[in-house]
Structure formats: structure tokens, C-alpha cells
Amino acid sequence: MASRIHILPENLCNKIAAGEVVERPASVVKELVENSLDAGAGEISIEIEKGGRKLIRVTDDGCGMGKEDLFLCLERHATSKIASDDDLFRLRTLGFRGEALPSIASVARMVLRSRPADVEEGMELIVDCGQIRKTASCGMAPGTVIEVRDLFYRLPARRKFLRRDETELAHVGDVVTKMALAHPGVQFRLLHQGRSLVDVRRNENLRTRVAGLLGRQVAGQLLELDSDGPDGRVHGLVAPPDLSRATSGAMFTFVNGRAIRDKVVQHAVMEAYRTLLPRGRYPILVLFLDIDPAEVDVNVHPTKHEVRFRRQGQIHDFILASLRQ
Template sequence: MGVINVLDKHVAELIAAGEVVERPASVIKELIENSIDAGAKNITVEIKNGGTTFMRVADDGCGIWKDDIKVAFLRHATSKVKLESDLDCISTLGFRGEALASICAVSRLQLITRNKNEDIGTCYEINGGEEVSFDDAGCPIGTTFVIRDLFYNIPARAKFLKKDVSEGNAVSNIIDKTALSHPEIAFTYIRDGKQVLKTFGDGKLLSAIYSVFGRDFANGLIPVEYQLDAIKVYGYVSKPQNSRPNRNMQNFFINGRYVKTRTAMAAVEEAFKGSVMVGKYPSCVLNIEVPFEMIDVNVHPAKIEVRFINERPVFDTVYHAIKSSLLKNDSRKNANFKTDTVFNEIKDSRKFNPFRNAPAIFNKSTANTADAQKQEYSPKSKNEFNPFDEINYVSSPKKEEKIITQINDDNNLLSEKRKTSKINIDSLKIADSDKPFDIYSKEAINNSYRE
């Protein structure tokens, strides 16, 4: 008897939902991407208890046709892909058609929507993949999703959820990244009844950075804009002095999608090499626009990684964009020296004499120092040196003259003896010679042999 069983629809949907819906942040990410694809200009996200018990995503996009509502919750149902060739140039954030089917299979979901070409909206409720109600409703143009009790029918998955604070932080991270990738959309984020984020949606990236990361981070950035062939890079990078001890503040977006790419990360750090300390990393918010046919976004379940046909052009574009921006906006102070100094001589000429300006250093140009130098003692030559020249004798003049005459005669006699006799190294004394280090090397060697 065979042991292979065909799973029923409900079990298969629960298994498939586990690949798409891992936590509340996964649900928020899928719903926000649908709102962006619908052309929304204002998106509101609200969660309670980290999103485990309540999540709401409302937008003012085009809305869903009433005839398409039930079809939208079927697996592999999407409005973004029709033909096989469409997979080669995906321009939307969503394309697989699995999000709504996976979300409704593990939660209690309520949908309120109205298409811009319809007069009456629709309210649709579905719990655990089973339809509960389908009625008309009065509502503005757009779509609102309300999700309650995530994983209520899969207790084993619910046990693996983290604390409410951790799950709420994960949702906040998703909203922050999405707000940075689409500054033209106004985001409002409400967490446990308190508004924690609001962007203006004015299309200015710096404004979104200011709202998400704060004033101090925004003031420490320099703009980046560069294009090489069909690849364009624009955004902001941190100044070299504002580097951080980790890479948490490196944000890369490819065609409006937040991704983790080692290619762009390596290019940024290579461009900053020599400008930041070892162990420090730059921060950035960079948007990379590449032709859709050059990348493949269908390589990761969460669509957070992409694959390039050729990574080299992307690396070169990011590298030159950062390097040129650093050179253009380098605010570090340069040391400026006077014209007639050694430092300019080093800078302007390869030939440098470190003793050339020594007289300028030791000789003072003031009048007081010049007069003082004239009064300073100028020593005589070594042969004429007499240690008793400046001695004052307190005695009678006759006695002083006799002593000085005797000293001079003794010195003259000592000098004649030095000239006529050969110096013996053994009997040499420093006091007996005006050149105590002028020693005959041959005699010194012979004496060392005797010893």
C-alpha cells in the first residue's frame, strides 16, 4: 500500500503560509508593498501588542474592484504578472500572488475597499482561509486591511513569536525602511495607540531621513548623485567623522526596494578607505536605479536579496559616486602655512634642506636681542684660550701682574713642549692637551696589544 498522501487544501495552505508569514513584520511588509503598487500617497499603519493581536494598514490607492476581491485571496493570484516574459523585468514590489492567501490562512482578516470607479465599497471577512461575510460598505477610495489574532489556528507557530516589544521593533524597522525608499509617500505609524512616526511625503529624501533617524543623523550627511551608463546612484552618506562602530545604518534600495547587497556595501567601504578609522563604518541611504532586466529579485522568499547579471558596473558606479561626493564635500580643515617657511618648501620642491632655515630660527630679529648678542662673550680660538682671562684678582696691582705673567709663561712653555715632543697615550691627560681626542691610532693599537 502506498505511503504518499496528497495534502488537502487547508493543510497545504498552512504549510505555504509559513514561508511567507513568519511574524507580524512579514504581514506589514506584504500589505505595505501592495499599497505602494496601488499608487497610494498616504499609508497608515497601526499595531497593538507587537502586531500579534491587531494590525491595520490603510491607504488611499486605487482600491480593489468588487469582482476581484475573492479572487485576490486565491493562491498565485496577482495583477502584476501575466506572461512568462514579465518575470524578466519585474517593476513592482509584489509579484508572486501568495501574500493575501497566506495571511488569511493564519489570521482573522477583514478587508474594506473601494475602487475609484465605484460608488459603493465592499467589506469582506475571512478567518483561517474560510469566508465569513461579503457585504457592501461605505468607505473612501482606497483599501484597509485589519488582521487580528495572528497564528490563532497554529499554536505551534504562535509559541515561536518573540515578546511584543521585539515584534513591534521589527515592524518599526520595516516601516522605517519603506519610508526611506519612498519619500513621496506620507507614512503614519501608530504603535499601541501612540503615533511614533510621521513622514511628510514631499518627495525629499532628506526630509524622510530627518523623520526616521532624527536631526543629528540628518545633519551629518553629504549628498550623493552619480550616473554611469544606465546605472544611477543618489542619496546621502555620512561624513567621515560621523562613522559608526557597525553597519546597522547602511541602507540600500534598488529600484525602490530595500535589499541587502554585499556589492554596494563593499563599494561604499572601499570608497571610504583611508577616510575613516579601522573598525568604523560609514552610514548611508542610497538609492540605486538599474534596468529591470539586469537584476533578478525572485531569489529570496522575503525578496530582500537580489542577483545582478554583472556586479562590476554596480560596484564601479557606487564607488565613484561615493568617492566623488567625498572629494567635493570634504569639510576637514587643511593646514595653511606662511609663504617663507620650510613646510611650503617641502610641498613645492622635492629638494629639501632641513638646515636651510636654521639661522632664521636661532637668530632673533628684534633690536633687543641684537644688542644682547653684541654683549655676549665670543670665545677665542682654541690655541689662544686661557681659562684665567676673566678672573678678577683681589690684590695689589704689582702682585696681580706677577701672577698673570707667571701663568702666561707656564702656558707658553707647555705649548712648546707639545709641539716638540710626541704625545704618549699612556701619559696623556685632558688638562695637558688642547685636543685631547687627537690620539695616534698606531700607538693606541700597540698599547692594546701589550695589555
């Protein structure tokens, strides 16, 4: 009997992985902006058209990639961020899988331009569904520009799951807001069809950043929190009990600089506010938990929205105690 089992072509493997990494325009924006942050960018601009389904362009002034790296970055499991298993437990970067760019490239048309500061000119790659079509040198400022066009254009089944432009745009806005909150030192711009939706400047402090993103009124009312302990540091801006919302949409929680929706963190926060807020109300807060990277596993879910704490109970109580102060 002829064999029925075969190895999938690499491009197909990428698409399967991409199904997990790239759900919608907002996931592309998240991956590209994370790369810009890991590249040490001070300015990041995100331009999108038609909610991101037609165009997503992320421009940064980060370290850039030399020629060789520009080709390599499209290979699966090609990363500059980790080298061994142990590195997974001392992560200082947002990326580590070497999965994002090949996944995105396999489901869209992509143009990559990059130039390290110490090189005279940039290099451009034109990629179509994971295949490099054209390479050329190009004039550009140091940094990286990545353009993603026509997301899922050869995957009608995936395209069907995309929502209206306004909905996709709202998800993109949410992702950009979270990253901008976590990096008040970095300039962020978000433009949709040329219209500016986010525009916050470099070297801001957290309160100014919150004012620029969530409004001056909210920013003015939030209370500062900073608590150091043996388990790490909890800091940020949190609402007084008379400032609450009907949804949890303004509870921004971060673990080691990553926007996270975590049950342990969420529960600790709600527990702290339990006696202070009426039922069904949620606090507004921007809360950062900084702990030893060895204490938290980020490699749990492809989108990295979830983490696993080594000592859940301790972390829970630390957050709770910090908020109660």
C-alpha cells in the same frame, strides 16, 4: 499496497508557503505596505497592537479593488502585476507572486475592505484562517483597509517563535522606516497602541524624510550623491567619514526601490569607506541603486530581501566609483 502519497489540501500548502513569507508581524506589515505602494497610495497608515500579534491594520488611499478582485486576491498565485515569465525581468512593482495575501490570510483572522474611486460603496470580506466567513457592502473612503488579527492563533508552534512585543515592534518600525525612506512622496503613519511612532508627510524630499525618520541632526550632516552611468544611477544621502556608527543598522540600501541587504552592495559601500573609517565602524547612508530591471533578479528568496545581479562585478565597481567621487 494503498498509496501513501497524496496532494496536500490547498489551505495547508498556503501555510507552508506562509512559513516563508510570514515570519513575524513585520513581514505582514512589509507585504501589506508593498501592496499599498503598488496600488499607487499617497497616504498609508499602519496601526498595530501588542507588537502586531494582536492587530495589524493597514489603510491606504490607493486604487482599491472591485468586488471580483477582492475575492480573487485571496487565491494563490492570483496577481494583477505580472502575466508572463518575461514580466519577471521588467518588474516595476514590489509584488509579483500573488502569494502574500493568501499566505497571511491562512495564518490569521483577516478583514479586507476595498473601494475603487469610481464605485459608490466598498466591499468587506471577513476571512478566518483562509476561509471567507462573511461578505457585505460597506461605506468607506476610496482605497483599501486590511486588518490582520491574532497572527498564528491556530499555530502555537509558530507563535512560540515570536519575541517580546517590544522586539516585534522594533522590527515593524524598521520595515516602515525603510519603506518610508524609499518613498519620500508618500505619507506614512505608524501607531502602536494609539501612540504615534512614525509620522511623515506627503511630497517630502529625501533630506526632509531622513530628518523625520532618523533625526534632524543626522539629516543635516549627510552629503548628497547622484551619479549616472551606463549601468544605471546611484543616488542618495551619505555620511561624511566623521559620522559613523558601531553597527551597520543605519546603512539603508535600496535596489530599484526595494530595501535590500546584498553582499555586493554592502561590500562596495564598505570598500569606499575602508580607508576613511576606523575598524568596526559603519557609515550612515541612504543609498539608492536604480538599474534596468532586466539586470537584477528579485525572485531569489521568498521575502525578497535578496537579489541577484546579472553583472555583479560591474555593479560593485559602479557603486564604489560613485561613492569615491
